[in-house]
Amino acid sequence: MSLKHAILVLLDKEPRSGYNLLKEFKNSLGYFWNASHQQIYQQLKRLSDEGLIDCDIQQQDGKPDKKNYSITPYGHQHLQEWVNQEVKPNKVNDALLVKLFAGHLCPTEHLETELKRHQDIHRNTLDKLLKIEKRYQQLSSTQQEHYKLPYLTLRRGILGEQAWLAWVDEAIKAIKK
Amino acid sequence: MSLKHAILVLLDKEPRSGYNLLKEFKNSLGYFWNASHQQIYQQLKRLSDEGLIDCDIQQQDGKPDKKNYSITPYGHQHLQEWVNQEVKPNKVNDALLVKLFAGHLCPTEHLETELKRHQDIHRNTLDKLLKIEKRYQQLSSTQQEHYKLPYLTLRRGILGEQAWLAWVDEAIKAIKK
DNA sequence: TTTTGCATGTAAAGGGTTACATGATTAC
DNA sequence: GTAATCATGTAACCCTTTACATGCAAAA
Numbered sequence: 242m243s244l245k246h247a248i249l250v251l252l253d254k255e256p257r258s259g260y261n262l263l264k265e266f267k268n269s270l271g272y273f274w275n276a277s278h279q280q281i282y283q284q285l286k287r288l289s290d291e292g293l294i295d296c297d298i299q300q301q302d303g304k305p306d307k308k309n310y311s312i313t314p315y316g317h318q319h320l321q322e323w324v325n326q327e328v329k330p331n332k333v334n335d336a337l338l339v340k341l342f343a344g345h346l347c348p349t350e351h352l353e354t355e356l357k358r359h360q361d362i363h364r365n366t367l368d369k370l371l372k373i374e375k376r377y378q379q380l381s382s383t384q385q386e387h388y389k390l391p392y393l394t395l396r397r398g399i400l401g402e403q404a405w406l407a408w409v410d411e412a413i414k415a416i417k418k
Numbered sequence: 419m420s421l422k423h424a425i426l427v428l429l430d431k432e433p434r435s436g437y438n439l440l441k442e443f444k445n446s447l448g449y450f451w452n453a454s455h456q457q458i459y460q461q462l463k464r465l466s467d468e469g470l471i472d473c474d475i476q477q478q479d480g481k482p483d484k485k486n487y488s489i490t491p492y493g494h495q496h497l498q499e500w501v502n503q504e505v506k507p508n509k510v511n512d513a514l515l516v517k518l519f520a521g522h523l524c525p526t527e528h529l530e531t532e533l534k535r536h537q538d539i540h541r542n543t544l545d546k547l548l549k550i551e552k553r554y555q556q557l558s559s560t561q562q563e564h565y566k567l568p569y570l571t572l573r574r575g576i577l578g579e580q581a582w583l584a585w586v587d588e589a590i591k592a593i594k595k
Numbered sequence: 596t597t598t599t600g601c602a603t604g605t606a607a608a609g610g611g612t613t614a615c616a617t618g619a620t621t622a623c
Numbered sequence: 624g625t626a627a628t629c630a631t632g633t634a635a636c637c638c639t640t641t642a643c644a645t646g647c648a649a650a651a
Contacts, residue, residue: 244638246517250520258603259603259604270519272510273511273512273519274510275509277640279639280639287637308602308603320523321524328513328514328517331511331513335450335451336420336506337507338574339427339450340423342447343427347502355504393589393593396585397585400581408574408577411577412570412574416570419610435630437629454612455630456611456613459633460610484630485630
Protein backbone atom coordinates (compact mmCIF):
# COMPACT_ATOMS: atom_id res chain seq x y z
CA MET A 242 0.00 0.00 0.00
CA SER A 243 2.68 2.51 0.85
CA LEU A 244 5.57 1.58 -1.36
CA LYS A 245 4.23 4.45 -3.42
CA HIS A 246 4.54 6.87 -0.52
CA ALA A 247 7.87 5.55 0.64
CA ILE A 248 9.25 6.29 -2.83
CA LEU A 249 7.62 9.70 -2.91
CA VAL A 250 9.14 10.67 0.45
CA LEU A 251 12.59 9.76 -0.76
CA LEU A 252 12.17 11.63 -4.05
CA ASP A 253 10.78 14.57 -2.11
CA LYS A 254 14.09 14.88 -0.29
CA GLU A 255 16.12 14.65 -3.49
CA PRO A 256 15.87 13.24 -7.04
CA ARG A 257 17.28 9.75 -7.49
CA SER A 258 17.48 6.75 -9.79
CA GLY A 259 15.67 3.48 -9.23
CA TYR A 260 18.94 1.90 -8.28
CA ASN A 261 19.59 4.57 -5.70
CA LEU A 262 16.12 4.06 -4.24
CA LEU A 263 16.87 0.37 -3.95
CA LYS A 264 19.98 1.17 -1.93
CA GLU A 265 18.00 3.48 0.35
CA PHE A 266 15.50 0.70 0.99
CA LYS A 267 18.33 -1.63 1.86
CA ASN A 268 19.98 0.89 4.15
CA SER A 269 18.00 3.59 5.88
CA LEU A 270 14.44 2.41 5.26
CA GLY A 271 15.03 -1.30 5.47
CA TYR A 272 13.90 -1.61 9.08
CA PHE A 273 10.40 -0.41 8.26
CA TRP A 274 9.94 -0.82 4.54
CA ASN A 275 11.36 -3.39 2.16
CA ALA A 276 11.11 -3.59 -1.58
CA SER A 277 12.77 -5.54 -4.36
CA HIS A 278 14.25 -3.92 -7.46
CA GLN A 279 11.41 -5.30 -9.60
CA GLN A 280 8.83 -3.67 -7.41
CA ILE A 281 10.65 -0.36 -7.45
CA TYR A 282 11.03 -0.18 -11.24
CA GLN A 283 7.37 -1.10 -11.74
CA GLN A 284 6.20 1.41 -9.19
CA LEU A 285 8.34 4.15 -10.76
CA LYS A 286 6.63 3.51 -14.08
CA ARG A 287 3.17 3.77 -12.48
CA LEU A 288 4.05 6.91 -10.53
CA SER A 289 5.34 8.42 -13.73
CA ASP A 290 2.13 7.50 -15.58
CA GLU A 291 0.11 9.12 -12.81
CA GLY A 292 2.13 12.30 -13.11
CA LEU A 293 3.43 12.12 -9.55
CA ILE A 294 7.06 11.97 -10.65
CA ASP A 295 9.16 13.13 -13.60
CA CYS A 296 12.01 11.33 -15.28
CA ASP A 297 15.24 12.79 -16.62
CA ILE A 298 17.37 10.40 -18.67
CA GLN A 299 21.13 10.73 -18.36
CA GLN A 300 23.26 9.01 -20.92
CA GLN A 301 26.38 7.33 -19.67
CA ASP A 302 29.04 5.74 -21.83
CA GLY A 303 29.47 2.04 -21.44
CA LYS A 304 26.75 1.85 -18.81
CA PRO A 305 23.01 1.75 -19.48
CA ASP A 306 21.15 5.06 -19.31
CA LYS A 307 20.52 6.35 -15.84
CA LYS A 308 17.02 7.57 -15.17
CA ASN A 309 16.84 10.32 -12.63
CA TYR A 310 13.41 10.66 -11.07
CA SER A 311 12.11 13.70 -9.27
CA ILE A 312 8.81 14.49 -7.57
CA THR A 313 6.36 16.82 -9.34
CA PRO A 314 4.36 19.53 -7.50
CA TYR A 315 1.33 17.28 -7.93
CA GLY A 316 3.26 14.39 -6.41
CA HIS A 317 4.34 16.54 -3.48
CA GLN A 318 0.73 17.56 -2.88
CA HIS A 319 -0.38 13.94 -3.09
CA LEU A 320 2.22 12.95 -0.51
CA GLN A 321 1.24 15.74 1.82
CA GLU A 322 -2.41 14.72 1.65
CA TRP A 323 -1.48 11.15 2.43
CA VAL A 324 0.59 12.12 5.47
CA ASN A 325 -2.40 14.01 6.85
CA GLN A 326 -4.71 11.02 6.57
CA GLU A 327 -5.12 8.13 9.01
CA VAL A 328 -3.01 5.03 8.42
CA LYS A 329 -4.30 1.54 9.11
CA PRO A 330 -2.47 -0.43 11.78
CA ASN A 331 -0.22 -3.09 10.33
CA LYS A 332 -1.55 -6.51 9.68
CA VAL A 333 0.53 -9.26 11.30
CA ASN A 334 1.30 -12.29 9.14
CA ASP A 335 4.17 -14.38 10.42
CA ALA A 336 4.95 -17.65 8.69
CA LEU A 337 7.41 -18.78 11.39
CA LEU A 338 4.59 -18.69 13.94
CA VAL A 339 2.32 -20.70 11.66
CA LYS A 340 5.09 -23.24 11.61
CA LEU A 341 5.47 -23.26 15.39
CA PHE A 342 1.71 -23.65 15.68
CA ALA A 343 2.03 -26.73 13.49
CA GLY A 344 5.20 -27.83 15.25
CA HIS A 345 3.74 -31.15 16.42
CA LEU A 346 4.15 -32.30 12.80
CA CYS A 347 7.95 -32.22 12.83
CA PRO A 348 10.79 -33.25 15.13
CA THR A 349 11.56 -30.89 18.02
CA GLU A 350 15.14 -30.63 16.78
CA HIS A 351 13.93 -29.12 13.55
CA LEU A 352 11.97 -26.44 15.42
CA GLU A 353 15.00 -25.68 17.52
CA THR A 354 17.44 -25.31 14.63
CA GLU A 355 14.89 -23.24 12.74
CA LEU A 356 14.42 -20.87 15.69
CA LYS A 357 18.18 -20.57 16.09
CA ARG A 358 18.61 -19.82 12.42
CA HIS A 359 16.13 -16.97 12.71
CA GLN A 360 17.79 -15.86 15.95
CA ASP A 361 21.06 -15.39 14.07
CA ILE A 362 19.38 -13.28 11.43
CA HIS A 363 17.66 -11.09 14.00
CA ARG A 364 20.84 -10.69 16.07
CA ASN A 365 22.57 -9.52 12.93
CA THR A 366 19.85 -7.01 12.16
CA LEU A 367 19.94 -5.68 15.73
CA ASP A 368 23.71 -5.26 15.54
CA LYS A 369 23.40 -3.17 12.42
CA LEU A 370 20.70 -1.00 13.93
CA LEU A 371 22.71 -0.41 17.10
CA LYS A 372 25.66 0.69 15.00
CA ILE A 373 23.47 3.21 13.20
CA GLU A 374 22.19 4.40 16.58
CA LYS A 375 25.75 4.93 17.79
CA ARG A 376 26.46 7.14 14.81
CA TYR A 377 23.33 9.15 15.60
CA GLN A 378 24.35 9.64 19.20
CA GLN A 379 27.66 11.11 18.12
CA LEU A 380 25.94 13.90 16.18
CA SER A 381 25.62 17.43 17.53
CA SER A 382 22.34 18.19 19.25
CA THR A 383 21.14 20.35 16.35
CA GLN A 384 21.86 17.49 13.97
CA GLN A 385 20.09 15.08 16.32
CA GLU A 386 17.09 17.38 16.33
CA HIS A 387 17.15 17.41 12.54
CA TYR A 388 17.09 13.62 12.28
CA LYS A 389 14.61 13.17 15.13
CA LEU A 390 11.85 11.52 13.11
CA PRO A 391 14.02 9.04 11.19
CA TYR A 392 15.68 8.24 14.51
CA LEU A 393 12.28 7.29 15.96
CA THR A 394 11.79 4.81 13.14
CA LEU A 395 15.22 3.39 13.98
CA ARG A 396 14.21 3.07 17.63
CA ARG A 397 11.16 1.10 16.56
CA GLY A 398 13.45 -1.29 14.73
CA ILE A 399 15.70 -1.67 17.75
CA LEU A 400 12.92 -2.22 20.29
CA GLY A 401 11.18 -4.60 17.90
CA GLU A 402 14.29 -6.72 17.37
CA GLN A 403 15.13 -6.79 21.07
CA ALA A 404 11.63 -8.01 21.88
CA TRP A 405 11.88 -10.62 19.17
CA LEU A 406 15.17 -11.90 20.60
CA ALA A 407 13.75 -11.98 24.13
CA TRP A 408 10.88 -14.06 22.82
CA VAL A 409 13.03 -16.53 20.95
CA ASP A 410 15.09 -17.20 24.10
CA GLU A 411 11.89 -18.06 25.91
CA ALA A 412 10.71 -20.18 23.01
CA ILE A 413 13.91 -22.20 22.68
CA LYS A 414 13.93 -22.95 26.41
CA ALA A 415 10.27 -23.99 26.35
CA ILE A 416 10.78 -26.33 23.41
CA LYS A 417 13.79 -28.05 24.96
CA LYS A 418 11.87 -29.02 28.09
CA MET B 419 2.53 -17.23 1.25
CA SER B 420 1.27 -19.22 4.18
CA LEU B 421 -2.44 -18.58 4.31
CA LYS B 422 -2.54 -21.92 2.60
CA HIS B 423 -0.64 -23.58 5.41
CA ALA B 424 -2.48 -21.75 8.15
CA ILE B 425 -5.74 -23.14 6.77
CA LEU B 426 -4.28 -26.62 6.38
CA VAL B 427 -3.09 -26.67 10.02
CA LEU B 428 -6.56 -25.77 11.25
CA LEU B 429 -8.26 -28.35 9.05
CA ASP B 430 -5.68 -30.90 10.16
CA LYS B 431 -6.93 -30.49 13.73
CA GLU B 432 -10.58 -30.83 12.75
CA PRO B 433 -12.86 -30.27 9.73
CA ARG B 434 -14.49 -26.84 9.54
CA SER B 435 -16.43 -24.44 7.37
CA GLY B 436 -14.99 -21.28 5.80
CA TYR B 437 -16.91 -19.24 8.30
CA ASN B 438 -15.47 -21.19 11.18
CA LEU B 439 -11.97 -20.69 9.81
CA LEU B 440 -12.63 -16.98 9.68
CA LYS B 441 -13.53 -17.02 13.37
CA GLU B 442 -10.37 -18.93 14.21
CA PHE B 443 -8.32 -16.32 12.37
CA LYS B 444 -10.04 -13.61 14.35
CA ASN B 445 -9.52 -15.39 17.64
CA SER B 446 -6.72 -17.84 18.19
CA LEU B 447 -4.58 -17.13 15.12
CA GLY B 448 -5.20 -13.42 14.83
CA TYR B 449 -2.00 -12.42 16.61
CA PHE B 450 0.17 -14.06 13.97
CA TRP B 451 -2.01 -14.52 10.90
CA ASN B 452 -4.86 -12.44 9.56
CA ALA B 453 -7.16 -13.12 6.65
CA SER B 454 -10.42 -11.71 5.33
CA HIS B 455 -13.41 -13.85 4.46
CA GLN B 456 -12.85 -13.24 0.73
CA GLN B 457 -9.32 -14.54 0.96
CA ILE B 458 -10.42 -17.61 2.87
CA TYR B 459 -13.19 -18.61 0.48
CA GLN B 460 -10.92 -18.12 -2.52
CA GLN B 461 -8.13 -20.10 -0.92
CA LEU B 462 -10.50 -22.93 0.00
CA LYS B 463 -11.48 -23.22 -3.63
CA ARG B 464 -7.83 -23.40 -4.73
CA LEU B 465 -6.93 -25.94 -2.05
CA SER B 466 -9.90 -28.02 -3.13
CA ASP B 467 -8.80 -27.83 -6.79
CA GLU B 468 -5.32 -28.94 -5.79
CA GLY B 469 -6.77 -31.93 -3.93
CA LEU B 470 -5.37 -30.84 -0.57
CA ILE B 471 -8.80 -30.63 1.04
CA ASP B 472 -12.23 -32.23 0.57
CA CYS B 473 -15.63 -30.61 0.88
CA ASP B 474 -18.77 -32.06 2.41
CA ILE B 475 -21.92 -30.03 1.80
CA GLN B 476 -24.50 -29.91 4.59
CA GLN B 477 -27.94 -28.65 3.76
CA GLN B 478 -29.58 -26.37 6.29
CA ASP B 479 -33.13 -25.06 6.09
CA GLY B 480 -33.48 -21.34 5.73
CA LYS B 481 -29.70 -20.83 5.81
CA PRO B 482 -27.36 -21.30 2.87
CA ASP B 483 -25.63 -24.65 2.60
CA LYS B 484 -22.76 -25.14 4.97
CA LYS B 485 -19.59 -26.48 3.42
CA ASN B 486 -17.55 -28.59 5.73
CA TYR B 487 -13.93 -28.88 4.64
CA SER B 488 -11.49 -31.53 5.76
CA ILE B 489 -7.85 -32.20 4.95
CA THR B 490 -6.98 -35.08 2.59
CA PRO B 491 -4.06 -37.47 3.18
CA TYR B 492 -2.28 -35.64 0.36
CA GLY B 493 -2.97 -32.33 2.09
CA HIS B 494 -1.63 -33.66 5.37
CA GLN B 495 1.53 -34.83 3.63
CA HIS B 496 1.92 -31.47 1.93
CA LEU B 497 1.60 -29.70 5.29
CA GLN B 498 4.12 -31.98 6.93
CA GLU B 499 6.64 -31.34 4.17
CA TRP B 500 6.14 -27.60 4.53
CA VAL B 501 6.70 -27.70 8.30
CA ASN B 502 10.00 -29.48 7.74
CA GLN B 503 11.29 -26.85 5.33
CA GLU B 504 12.96 -23.55 6.17
CA VAL B 505 10.74 -20.49 6.45
CA LYS B 506 11.87 -17.06 5.32
CA PRO B 507 12.10 -14.38 7.98
CA ASN B 508 9.24 -11.93 7.85
CA LYS B 509 9.50 -8.85 5.77
CA VAL B 510 8.79 -5.64 7.68
CA ASN B 511 6.52 -3.10 5.97
CA ASP B 512 5.04 -0.56 8.31
CA ALA B 513 3.03 2.31 6.86
CA LEU B 514 2.90 4.21 10.15
CA LEU B 515 6.67 4.47 10.14
CA VAL B 516 6.69 5.70 6.55
CA LYS B 517 4.37 8.39 7.79
CA LEU B 518 6.60 9.30 10.73
CA PHE B 519 9.55 9.41 8.36
CA ALA B 520 7.60 11.96 6.31
CA GLY B 521 6.32 13.69 9.44
CA HIS B 522 7.89 17.04 8.56
CA LEU B 523 5.10 17.39 5.97
CA CYS B 524 2.29 17.63 8.53
CA PRO B 525 1.59 19.39 11.83
CA THR B 526 3.13 17.81 14.92
CA GLU B 527 -0.34 17.57 16.47
CA HIS B 528 -1.45 15.28 13.69
CA LEU B 529 1.48 12.95 14.33
CA GLU B 530 0.68 12.92 18.01
CA THR B 531 -3.02 12.11 17.62
CA GLU B 532 -2.20 9.48 15.05
CA LEU B 533 0.33 7.81 17.37
CA LYS B 534 -2.18 7.91 20.23
CA ARG B 535 -4.87 6.39 18.03
CA HIS B 536 -2.58 3.49 17.24
CA GLN B 537 -1.58 3.27 20.89
CA ASP B 538 -5.23 2.67 21.83
CA ILE B 539 -5.55 -0.09 19.28
CA HIS B 540 -2.37 -1.80 20.48
CA ARG B 541 -3.34 -1.46 24.16
CA ASN B 542 -6.60 -3.15 23.32
CA THR B 543 -4.87 -5.98 21.53
CA LEU B 544 -2.46 -6.48 24.43
CA ASP B 545 -5.38 -6.61 26.91
CA LYS B 546 -7.02 -9.35 24.92
CA LEU B 547 -3.83 -11.34 24.69
CA LEU B 548 -3.17 -11.04 28.43
CA LYS B 549 -6.68 -12.33 29.14
CA ILE B 550 -6.03 -15.36 26.97
CA GLU B 551 -2.73 -15.87 28.79
CA LYS B 552 -4.53 -15.82 32.14
CA ARG B 553 -6.84 -18.57 30.97
CA TYR B 554 -3.82 -20.60 29.90
CA GLN B 555 -2.15 -20.17 33.27
CA GLN B 556 -5.21 -21.57 35.01
CA LEU B 557 -4.97 -24.84 33.10
CA SER B 558 -3.52 -27.99 34.65
CA SER B 559 0.13 -28.62 33.88
CA THR B 560 -0.72 -31.48 31.50
CA GLN B 561 -3.07 -29.16 29.63
CA GLN B 562 -0.40 -26.47 29.60
CA GLU B 563 2.04 -28.96 28.15
CA HIS B 564 -0.51 -29.83 25.49
CA TYR B 565 -0.97 -26.21 24.40
CA LYS B 566 2.72 -25.36 24.70
CA LEU B 567 3.31 -24.44 21.06
CA PRO B 568 0.20 -22.27 20.56
CA TYR B 569 1.10 -20.61 23.86
CA LEU B 570 4.50 -19.67 22.44
CA THR B 571 2.80 -17.91 19.56
CA LEU B 572 0.67 -16.06 22.10
CA ARG B 573 3.82 -15.03 23.97
CA ARG B 574 5.21 -13.63 20.74
CA GLY B 575 2.09 -11.51 20.42
CA ILE B 576 2.37 -10.26 24.00
CA LEU B 577 6.07 -9.41 23.86
CA GLY B 578 5.58 -7.77 20.47
CA GLU B 579 2.73 -5.58 21.66
CA GLN B 580 4.55 -4.61 24.85
CA ALA B 581 7.60 -3.55 22.86
CA TRP B 582 5.41 -1.58 20.49
CA LEU B 583 3.77 0.25 23.39
CA ALA B 584 7.15 0.99 24.98
CA TRP B 585 8.27 2.47 21.69
CA VAL B 586 5.21 4.65 21.22
CA ASP B 587 5.69 6.17 24.68
CA GLU B 588 9.20 7.14 23.68
CA ALA B 589 7.98 8.45 20.35
CA ILE B 590 5.20 10.62 21.76
CA LYS B 591 7.59 12.17 24.29
CA ALA B 592 10.18 12.86 21.61
CA ILE B 593 7.66 14.51 19.31
CA LYS B 594 6.27 16.79 22.01
CA LYS B 595 9.67 18.29 22.80
C1' DT C 596 38.56 -15.55 -12.07
C1' DT C 597 34.81 -14.85 -9.48
C1' DT C 598 32.09 -11.89 -7.02
C1' DT C 599 30.25 -7.40 -6.02
C1' DG C 600 28.47 -3.15 -7.64
C1' DC C 601 26.36 -0.40 -11.16
C1' DA C 602 22.05 -0.12 -13.89
C1' DT C 603 17.94 -1.46 -16.01
C1' DG C 604 13.98 -3.94 -17.25
C1' DT C 605 9.69 -7.76 -18.74
C1' DA C 606 6.23 -11.48 -17.93
C1' DA C 607 3.59 -14.70 -15.48
C1' DA C 608 1.67 -16.20 -11.47
C1' DG C 609 0.17 -15.65 -7.00
C1' DG C 610 -1.64 -13.05 -3.02
C1' DG C 611 -4.45 -9.37 -1.01
C1' DT C 612 -7.90 -5.46 -0.93
C1' DT C 613 -12.13 -3.25 -2.11
C1' DA C 614 -16.53 -3.24 -3.73
C1' DC C 615 -20.58 -5.61 -4.80
C1' DA C 616 -24.21 -9.15 -3.57
C1' DT C 617 -27.72 -11.98 -0.80
C1' DG C 618 -30.61 -13.41 3.03
C1' DA C 619 -32.24 -15.61 7.43
C1' DT C 620 -32.05 -15.45 12.54
C1' DT C 621 -31.21 -13.73 17.07
C1' DA C 622 -30.27 -10.45 20.61
C1' DC C 623 -30.93 -5.74 22.39
C1' DG D 624 -36.28 -1.37 14.60
C1' DT D 625 -31.43 -2.05 14.34
C1' DA D 626 -27.32 -4.34 14.88
C1' DA D 627 -24.82 -8.51 15.12
C1' DT D 628 -24.22 -13.27 13.86
C1' DC D 629 -24.52 -16.94 10.66
C1' DA D 630 -23.11 -18.16 5.89
C1' DT D 631 -21.58 -17.77 1.35
C1' DG D 632 -19.70 -15.99 -2.71
C1' DT D 633 -17.91 -12.99 -7.45
C1' DA D 634 -15.15 -9.45 -9.96
C1' DA D 635 -11.88 -6.00 -10.64
C1' DC D 636 -7.94 -4.15 -9.36
C1' DC D 637 -3.65 -3.71 -7.22
C1' DC D 638 0.56 -5.40 -5.06
C1' DT D 639 4.24 -8.84 -4.54
C1' DT D 640 7.11 -12.71 -5.88
C1' DT D 641 9.68 -15.51 -8.98
C1' DA D 642 11.90 -16.23 -12.98
C1' DC D 643 14.02 -14.57 -16.97
C1' DA D 644 17.21 -11.18 -19.25
C1' DT D 645 21.50 -8.13 -20.18
C1' DG D 646 26.15 -6.23 -19.71
C1' DC D 647 30.22 -3.40 -18.12
C1' DA D 648 33.73 -2.19 -14.43
C1' DA D 649 36.28 -2.79 -10.42
C1' DA D 650 37.90 -5.20 -6.61
C1' DA D 651 39.31 -9.41 -4.21
